Amino acid sequence: MMNLVLGTRGSQLSLAQTNWVIEELKKKNPDCQFEIKTIKTKGDTDARPLFTIDQKGIFEKEIDKAVSDGQIDFAVHSLKDIPSVLMDNLVLGCVPIREAVNDVLITKDGVSLREVPSNSVIGTSSLRRAVQISRIRSDIKVKSIRGNIETRIKKVESGQYDGIVLAQAGINRIGIDVRHYDLPINEFPPSPGQGAIGIVCRSDDTSTQVMLKTIEDQNTRTAIEAERTLSEFVDSGCRFPIGAYGKVEGSMVELNVVAYSIDGKESITVKKSGSALDPHQVGKQAADELRAKGIAKLAANWRKKLEEWNK
Ligand SMILES: NCc1[nH]cc(CCC(=O)O)c1CC(=O)O
Numbered sequence: 001m002m003n004l005v006l007g008t009r010g011s012q013l014s015l016a017q018t019n020w021v022i023e024e025l026k027k028k029n030p031d032c033q034f035e036i037k038t039i040k041t042k043g044d045t046d047a048r049p050l051f052t053i054d055q056k057g058i059f060e061k062e063i064d065k066a067v068s069d070g071q072i073d074f075a076v077h078s079l080k081d082i083p084s085v086l087m088d089n090l091v092l093g094c095v096p097i098r099e100a101v102n103d104v105l106i107t108k109d110g111v112s113l114r115e116v117p118s119n120s121v122i123g124t125s126s127l128r129r130a131v132q133i134s135r136i137r138s139d140i141k142v143k144s145i146r147g148n149i150e151t152r153i154k155k156v157e158s159g160q161y162d163g164i165v166l167a168q169a170g171i172n173r174i175g176i177d178v179r180h181y182d183l184p185i186n187e188f189p190p191s192p193g194q195g196a197i198g199i200v201c202r203s204d205d206t207s208t209q210v211m212l213k214t215i216e217d218q219n220t221r222t223a224i225e226a227e228r229t230l231s232e233f234v235d236s237g238c239r240f241p242i243g244a245y246g247k248v249e250g251s252m253v254e255l256n257v258v259a260y261s262i263d264g265k266e267s268i269t270v271k272k273s274g275s276a277l278d279p280h281q282v283g284k285q286a287a288d289e290l291r292a293k294g295i296a297k298l299a300a301n302w303r304k305k306l307e308e309w310n311k
Pocket of ligand 1: 059079080081165166167169170193194196
């Protein structure tokens with residue numbers, strides 16, 4: 001019998017995905033007992049627009065510190081909230097099967113981005129989504145928005161925003177039945193790791209790793225390792241709004257990446273394929289091609305756009 005304590009944020013999305021993980025683990029490990037410990041993170045307490053909080057892992061750090069210190073056995077995160085580099089004594093112990101990766105546009109009428117009325121106000125906290133919206137509808141005012149998924153949807157219902165952009169995975173996991181328009185992946189390539197869950201544990205905790213691996217999905221792992229390798233390149237250099245999405249087809253993995261200038265007027269697109277046995281190599285090759293295509297110059301108007309967006 002193994003009694004394990006796991007950590008997660010207290011948001012409805014975090015608890016929904018944590019309960020799903022526990023159910024899946026119990027199916028494969030019936031002799032395990034699980035206790036949930038909710039932990040507040042900076043992202044839960046700091047109400048500023050996300051892009052002004054210059055800290056990596058604002059939804060993850062405090063929980064992974066509890067794993068690292070041995071206060072809990074593992075942490076369940078939305079994978080896209082996990083920085084590309086973990087604390088020294090931690091590993092990404094399990095990546096279960098991925099949910100949908102696309103974004104959705106939520107408005108009162110469930111219309112597409114092209115059908116939204118002129119000069120509408122659309123809420124998102126993601127610089128990537130803001131840039132992608134502005135490329136299609138330069139008349140739309142993108143306004144930052146905070147709060148959990150349910151709160152944001154209420155802000156559309158109350159008319160505070162004409163629309164918001166969220167991840168399909170989030171509304172699916174919570175089971176919210178709200179009118180929405182699926183945004184096409186080619187126009188809205190998602191954040192690296194979007195739609196996936198990442199379970200972090202200690203690198204020397206073999207028994208917990210063996211138990212977690214019982215719900216690992218190999219194709220999801222391959223795809224996100226390519227995406228995260230690319231992210232590591234972007235984080236280590238300059239901060240850019242990028243979309244990246246890995247797809248496994250047979251023995252190959254294909255990584256599609258788009259990097260944007262902050263005003264959205266320029267972009268660099270890279271598509272790399274390689275052996276699914278070495279997704280890091282594919283991620284690195286994509287990063288090398290981004291560099292060769294001049295990603296460094298895209299950072300030029302980054303600061304100006306932020307000030308404008310923060311008005
Ligand atoms: N902290 C934001 C966050 N982290 C994960 C998701 C969505 C679910 C996912 O990508 O797995 C969200 C909300 C959103 O982007 O709509």
